[in-house]
Amino acid sequence: MEEELFTSQEQIIEALVYGLIFLVLVTLGLILFFYYSRKKIIEKEIEKINIKLDYQERIHQTTIKVQEAERHRISQDLHDAISSKLNIISLTTHVLIEDQTMSTKNKEALKHILDITNKTLENSRVIAHKLMPPILDKFGLKEALEELFEEFTSNSSLKIEQNIVIDCIKKEDELHIFRIIQELINNSLVHGKATILKLDINKKGDFLKLKYEDNGIGFNTNDASKKSGIGLQNIKSRVAILNGIIEVSSTKNKGSLFSIKFRNYD
Structure with a gap:
């Protein structure tokens, strides 16, 4: 009788152990199921976000091309x-x-018209120059950059240190590179309050390297990556159009550094 009772208890314990193992396995299976299901959902969401960002970037790049045209x-x-x-x-x-037959009064009126016409003509030239610098088409990027630097430094205490070797730059890339540098300078002056700018452009291997540095107030690159301003976003889009890579480093009150590499310059 005692032996039967002992055997019965062993069977109960064995059943409980197997039941407990089964529950542990089921629980573990459910945990793994939910973990991988959640992981797949997250991956899908990230994929959707990346597709959306890529689509937005393509739209932005197309917008830039249309704007330039x-x-x-x-x-x-x-x-x-007009001109x-x-x-x-x-x-x-x-x-x-x-x-000589014109009266003095009429001559004065004509001089006034001439003055307005000349001012309007000059304004139209300035606007046309800002829209599309004619020197870029006629003489190339180096001369266009020199004129750009002159515009920024002529009436201010701004200093620009440059080392530019651009004989290898492709003609079709010149406008985008000009706009990138123009936007970098604008950002340094308007947002960074910089007084010294350093620009270095040269060829390293099959890369064209552009290094731009200022002594401005800097910015938080983490915040900038979350929500880029229009200027910085335009720079990144133009770099992407040229199949380039951009690295940005900045420290509060210690200036900013932009390193850009453009491929296929072998």
Whole structure:
């Protein structure tokens, strides 16, 4: 009787052990199931976000290309249509002013018209120049950059140190590189309050390297990566258009450093 009772207890204990093992395995299985299910859901969400970001970046790059084409068209229209007609008005007004039969009162009115015409002509030239610097098309990137530096330094205490070797730059890349540097300088002055800028462009292996540094107030790169300003986003998009790589480092009150590499310059 006692032996049967002992055997019965052993069976109960054995059943409990197997039951406990089964419960542990089921629990472990459920944990693994939910873990991998959650992981897959997260991966899918990340994939969706990346697709969305890639799509937004492509839209931004396309927008930049369209903007440049439109800038070129408007600049050309300003030069060919408006500026040429204003020049005709200016020449005609000069002829009328020289007319000896013209009364003094009428000459004064014509001089006023001439003054307004010349100012409008100059404004249209400035606007056309900002939209599409003609020196870039005519003489290339180096001369365009020198003119850009002159514009920024002529009426300020800003200092720009440069070491530029750009004989290898492809013609089709020049406008984007010009805009990148232009945007970098604007950001340094407007947001960084910088007084000294350093620009180095040269070829290293099959890469074209652009290194830009300022002594401005700097910024938090983590915050910038979460929500880039329009200027920084434009820079990144133009770098992407040229299949480049950009690295940004900055410290509060210690300036900013931008290192950009452009591929396929072998």
